[in-house]
Amino acid sequence: MRLLRGVRSWWVDVVALAVAAVVFLVPFAFIIMTAGKEQAEASALDFTLPADWRLWENLVEVLTARNGIVVTALKNSFILTLVSVALIVFVCSMVAFVQQRRRDKMSTFVSLLMIAGLIIPPAVVPTIFVLQGIGLFKTLFGLILIELAFAIPFAVIVLRAFIGTIPREIDEAAIIDGASPMTLFFKVIFPLIRPAVITVVVVSAVFIYNDFVNPLYFLPGDENATVQLTLFNFQSQFLSRWNLLFMDVLLITIPPLIMFIFFSRKIVSGLAAGAVKG
Amino acid sequence: MHAADGVTEVAPSAGAVTTDRSRRRLIDKMYPHWFYIPAAVVYAVLFIVPTGMAFYFSMTRWTLFDSEFIGFDNYVLFFNRPALVSSMRNTLIYAVVTSGLKVVFGLLLAVLFTSSIRLKTALRSIVFFPVLVSTVAVGITFKVLMHPSDGLINRTIEVLGASGPSWLTDPNIALLSVALVDVWKGVGIALVIFIAGIVSIPEEYFDAVRLDGGAWARFRHVIVPLSRNATFTVIILSLVGGLRSFDLIWTMTGGGPGFTTDVIASAIFKQYQAGFYGLSTAGNVILFIAVSLIIFPLVSYFNRKELDL
Numbered sequence: 256m257r258l259l260r261g262v263r264s265w266w267v268d269v270v271a272l273a274v275a276a277v278v279f280l281v282p283f284a285f286i287i288m289t290a291g292k293e294q295a296e297a298s299a300l301d302f303t304l305p306a307d308w309r310l311w312e313n314l315v316e317v318l319t320a321r322n323g324i325v326v327t328a329l330k331n332s333f334i335l336t337l338v339s340v341a342l343i344v345f346v347c348s349m350v351a352f353v354q355q356r357r358r359d360k361m362s363t364f365v366s367l368l369m370i371a372g373l374i375i376p377p378a379v380v381p382t383i384f385v386l387q388g389i390g391l392f393k394t395l396f397g398l399i400l401i402e403l404a405f406a407i408p409f410a411v412i413v414l415r416a417f418i419g420t421i422p423r424e425i426d427e428a429a430i431i432d433g434a435s436p437m438t439l440f441f442k443v444i445f446p447l448i449r450p451a452v453i454t455v456v457v458v459s460a461v462f463i464y465n466d467f468v469n470p471l472y473f474l475p476g477d478e479n480a481t482v483q484l485t486l487f488n489f490q491s492q493f494l495s496r497w498n499l500l501f502m503d504v505l506l507i508t509i510p511p512l513i514m515f516i517f518f519s520r521k522i523v524s525g526l527a528a529g530a531v532k533g
Numbered sequence: 534m535h536a537a538d539g540v541t542e543v544a545p546s547a548g549a550v551t552t553d554r555s556r557r558r559l560i561d562k563m564y565p566h567w568f569y570i571p572a573a574v575v576y577a578v579l580f581i582v583p584t585g586m587a588f589y590f591s592m593t594r595w596t597l598f599d600s601e602f603i604g605f606d607n608y609v610l611f612f613n614r615p616a617l618v619s620s621m622r623n624t625l626i627y628a629v630v631t632s633g634l635k636v637v638f639g640l641l642l643a644v645l646f647t648s649s650i651r652l653k654t655a656l657r658s659i660v661f662f663p664v665l666v667s668t669v670a671v672g673i674t675f676k677v678l679m680h681p682s683d684g685l686i687n688r689t690i691e692v693l694g695a696s697g698p699s700w701l702t703d704p705n706i707a708l709l710s711v712a713l714v715d716v717w718k719g720v721g722i723a724l725v726i727f728i729a730g731i732v733s734i735p736e737e738y739f740d741a742v743r744l745d746g747g748a749w750a751r752f753r754h755v756i757v758p759l760s761r762n763a764t765f766t767v768i769i770l771s772l773v774g775g776l777r778s779f780d781l782i783w784t785m786t787g788g789g790p791g792f793t794t795d796v797i798a799s800a801i802f803k804q805y806q807a808g809f810y811g812l813s814t815a816g817n818v819i820l821f822i823a824v825s826l827i828i829f830p831l832v833s834y835f836n837r838k839e840l841d842l
Contacts (some may be wrong), residue, residue, distance in 0.1 A: 271645050272645065272656055275659075275660060279663065279717075346572040349568040349572070350569055350572045352568065353566065356564045357560060361566065374773055374824060375821050375825065376776075376777045378821070379817060381814060383597070385586075387597065400575055400579060401579055407572055407580075426563065430559065436565050436568075439563060464667075468780055472805075483669050487784060501674075504674060507670065508670055511667070512662075512665075515662060519658060519661070
């Protein structure tokens with residue numbers, strides 16, 4: 256009897272796992288196979304292996320389309336991601352540090368602002384108005400500051416939680432040794448919070464790289480293209496050239512895939528941490 | 534340290550007062566408020582100020598260069614134009630459906646992946662991966678897979694002897710089709726949160742049902758009630774995401790057919806594109822009032838019901 260029950264639930268597990276695998280893997284298989292096909296073959300939208308793999312030819316064609324806009328977009332997206340993430344880490348770890356160490360009214364107020372920022376959606380047109388006022392609308396730097404502003408709540412919350420696990424005795428030892436606030440933070444504390452910093456770096460890098468809405472509003476125009484906007488516009492430009500469209504999908508999915516392969520545990524713990532506090 | 538204030542008032546021994554004061558001075562010196570400044574400037578200028586301005590500009594006819602105060606006209610318009618009214622209804626439907634399905638599937642997958650199956654880590658990663666893929670890429674892919682005649686989904690259904698619906702072009706189901714894709718993309722986060730929740734349930738509870746119950750008892754009487762905190766987190770997170778969602782809908786349907794998949798966020802974009810900045814901003818204010826009215830009470834309710842394991 257017991258044995259029988261074991262067998263039955265084992266089968267339920269296997270079937271459920273197989274269904275999950277199919278549902279989650281088939282779309283990716285479809286992307287790769289279509290990206291490797293020749294145009295006429297791809298337009299049938301069949302779920303079949305390409306008769307003849309043309310990944311390289313299609314890649315070259317995507318990269319050279321419209322004067323190499325994909326290359327420009329990749330460059331812009333990388334700059335956007337790198338600079339924003341660097342600023343996020345720098346600026347947010349300073350906030351998280353002071354906020355965690357001080358227990359005053361200001362610190363509570365900062366917490367409230369962070370929670371509000373996680374929940375309240377940004378007001379689009381007034382933000383454009385402000386950006387225009389300070390001369391940063393339609394500039395890459397403007398978008399960098401936008402990504403920074405919107406990432407602050409998540410980053411501060413994750414970093415603050417981690418700083419809380421670092422004993423104050425470490426601060427006190429450094430203070431007795433005569434450290435200034437800057438030395439205490441950058442030389443002593445910052446190296447200790449590396450795990451949380453990596454989490455923030457990875458999660459916000461993926462998020463900013465994949466961002467579509469903010470570039471759409473705050474950085475329109477071809478010379479400023481980012482990868483997500485380019486991909487979106489390719490839908491109409493590569494009409495019925497599905498092989499090239501899916502080659503672009505494949506191409507821009509590679510950076511997150513690399514992040515995932517190296518940092519999946521960090522990403523998972525970061526999302527869970529941010530989520531629990533949110 | 535934490536009770537310092539109370540202690541000095543009740544027991545004003547000279548030594549305690551000086552150490553307390555000097556300690557506070559030390560704190561002021563070593564953890565200076567100016568560390569807040571870089572973040573505060575960016576956050577204030579690009580988030581707080583625009584949010585505040587939205588309330589004023591939503592009551593104007595606005596060209597970005599000048600604005601004319603028109604009171605609540607934009608809101609009146611928003612609540613009277615059928616397309617905009619339906620965008621509010623769609624936002625709610627979309628948020629509730631995606632959030633509900635993420636709870637159900639996230640929990641089921643989590644149960645599946647914490648049971649003893651060897652492949653589970655690999656599969657867990659596979660289910661999680663779409664979270665990291667760009668929404669536009671996912672939208673484009675599923676738009677093709679959901680094509681009424683040539684799409685893989687309907688061809689598979691045909692092989693099984695039935696005929697599939699026009700997922701994205703039938704006004705009655707288009708919104709739900711997009712919601713399903715949203716669940717496919719986002720269920721990985723729910724899964725991770727539920728796994729963390731289930732893993733933290735103390736073993737005794739499972740032992741208690743081991744004698745007289747099978748898998749169903751474990752699920753019904755232990756996992757569901759004791760992963761309540763995870764359920765709350767998933768609900769809040771996916772409601773916030775669902776109420777604000779734009780990119781998937783915009784990629785897959787552009788709000789169509791008609792206005793049947795328009796949500797508040799896409800209405801905001803359309804009004805912005807059309808140059809109705811005041812009306813667009815009114816949509817924004819409506820969206821953050823809606824989000825606040827739903828999320829803040831829910832958060833405080835969940836906080837009261839939170840479970841201490």
